Amino acid sequence: MERQGLVTTLSLLAFCAVAQADVNPSLAVAYAADVSAGVVIAGREWRQLKDTTYVTWNEVAAVCPTDGVTPCNGSIHRSQDGAYIDVTGWTWARNADLQPLWEEIVQPGTLNFATPYSVYSKMDDPDIARALSAEPGWFAPTMVDIAARSLYGLSAELGATGAYRPWMKDGIPGRTDSVNLSLCCIPVTGRQWYTGAWLFRPYGTAVQLASLKLKSAEVAGCKSVTGTVTLSAPAPAGGVVVTLSDTLAAATVPASVKLLEGATSKTFTVKTVPVSARQSGSVSAALGNTTLSQAFAVRPIGMSSITLTPTTVVGGQPVAGTAKLECKAGPGPITVALASTDAAVARPVAASVVVPQGLQSAPFDVTTSVALARTKATLSATASGIARTKILYVTPAAVVSPTSLKFGSVAVGTASAPLVATLTNKGAASFVIDGIAVTGTYASWFPMTENCAASLAPGASCTISVAFKPLAAASRSAKVTIATSATATPLAVSLSGTGVQ
Incomplete structure (x- = not known):
């Protein structure tokens, strides 16, 4: 077994492992933590197994076929402590599977040869940013194969079946064993081999966006509405991020919502601002290749209520009224039209009243006529096509x-x-x-x-x-x-x- 490229070092803090003397399926593999968050890169969701105890390649191969195509089925059994790591539905990556991952992590052609152990990484990529946030140290951009521009271990022994079992030998030119060992795996002595592995699954095949619902399809500008995104199955380890967007100038949605592991739905709030004319568009949610949209509209502010004091009055006596809007008037003053179903009984003194910008209500006066018997009239207030009514009873003196x-x-x-x-x-x-x-x-x-x-x-x-x-x-x-x-x-x-x- 020979090393096929000069490696100055790279680690994605991968399935970093230690095996003694030679690389074969029976050697023990050490991990740094249990299971990291799933991260979407190159159209796939990637996962790294980590554990401070030892797991053998045979224990991995017991549930994960090495053909790079057939998904794992079951849990990896850690014989040292009897624990299990569920990897059902994930696939053990081959060497060729990892090249797109490398292309996403470090921009090809940007290696800085003046500083041999650093590169310009695509850390502004949203997926990369999420990976760094979820698992600090997941990438080590100073650990790069300058000669081959590839992931550490890509030129490693692949084995007879092609499953990715990367290795790295000590004594690399230009670096000391102690630095190499501390950056890669764990301090050991003597001639050692370092192995690792990656798991992936097609993004969105296990969990898809099932529905997007809004509590209301239309609201007055300044009102909020609750939306809900629902998955086809519980979110996997690391959670799922659903991207949100809208097409209305008067509406705002969060950039995304994250469903934590095990969750099937998540609510979010659509906020709006006052408008002078109705705006219509849509709110969308996206996950993987699936995008769902719901029609949504923001209309001008209308009436919330009309109050009369008193609601029963002797004919000939005045009544005080108040017209209240759904929100404070905006983006300018709002005119409220006033009317009565029987002006001979009771009627607003003015045909309309103006609610100044920034206020939510305005008073108005109602006059009544002498009544020889108990009677009634319905008074109405209308703003932006939204009307509210109140019955006024008029009685004899x-x-x-x-x-x-x-x-x-x-x-x-x-x-x-x-x-x-x-x-x-x-x-x-x-x-x-x-x-x-x-x-x-x-x-x-x-x-x-x-x-x-x-x-x-x-x-x-x-x-x-x-x-x-x-x-x-x-x-x-x-x-x-x-x-x-x-x-x-x-x-x-x-x-x-x-x-x-």
């Missing part, structure tokens, strides 16, 4: 309370204590009292007195006193009717009582 008097049981021939009903003018103008009387078949059982004048001023009230004097042992009823100019039909107070022996 004349009000009597309570609306029923119940006397209970009273001895025949005696009169109960009087009960009182109060007539009040809640309007803004006086109304005429046309008459107050007890009506019904048994009106005589309910003697009445009242102190109401011919008219009642705004805010004034008068009282109506009624007693129950049964003429027989029986239950009887009647009612007090109050006719005024403020109501279309007389107000009524129901009367009831029972005569007992």
Whole structure:
């Protein structure tokens, strides 16, 4: 077995191993850590096995075929401590498989011969940056085969079947054994061989992007919406990074989201800013060769609510209204159109109100008309085509309370204590009292007195006193009717009582 190229040194901190005296499948292999994060380079996801204990090539070959095509099936068994390293679905790389990896790591033709042990590496490549972040020291850019411009060990013994079992011999010209050993593997003495291996799988075949969903396909500028990306299977060791993008000037998504090992979905937030006109486009998520998109639109800010104080009012009295937007007005002031379904009952004083930029609401006034019966009107506020409504109830000015008097049981021939009903003018103008009387078949059982004048001023009230004097042992009823100019039909107070022996 001979070395086919001068190696000044390179290590990707690979499957660095120590085997004594010669390279053969039975020799022990040492690892620095268990399993590093998967990193996507040259269209493949690469993985390095690391462990501080020893694993033999036979233990690797027991689950990983050496043809460079058939995936591993099972877990590598570390005989020293009985632990297992699951490598199912990964393939043991051959020498030829690693050349694209080298092309991605160090830009060909940029070797710095003035400083023999350094090169200009493509560290600005996103995949390389992620590798460095996930596994510091994964690359050693000062350890390069200057003569062959290849990964350390590419010119190594391949074995009869071609599985990549790189080696490196001590005593390399220009370097001391101690430096070489400390950079490559672990300090040893005497003539040693250093072996290593790589595993790969086609990127995206084990885990693919299954779906992209947005909680809402359209929002007002300034609102946010939650998106969710879902994988076809749990994320592998090291996690999966899904790239995000959008085509709207008014929307912003994170550059990417990372799904940690075992996760199947991840949420993200789409943020928006106010717009003067609707923008439509899409939000996209990409993983490997799969890109999914969802239509998304940002519209101008509309109405959130309309409030009225009070919501029930005596006709002729004013009402205070407030129009509130979904967000603070932007990118400029926003005009809110006001309207009523029955202007004869109630109507906004102005046809519109302007919400200044940076504010979220604006007040407006509502005027009402005198009502001879309880009625209603629906008021609306509209901004950017988004409307909100509120019902306003309008009542007559004349009000009597309570609306029923119940006397209970009273001895025949005696009169109960009087009960009182109060007539009040809640309007803004006086109304005429046309008459107050007890009506019904048994009106005589309910003697009445009242102190109401011919008219009642705004805010004034008068009282109506009624007693129950049964003429027989029986239950009887009647009612007090109050006719005024403020109501279309007389107000009524129901009367009831029972005569007992």
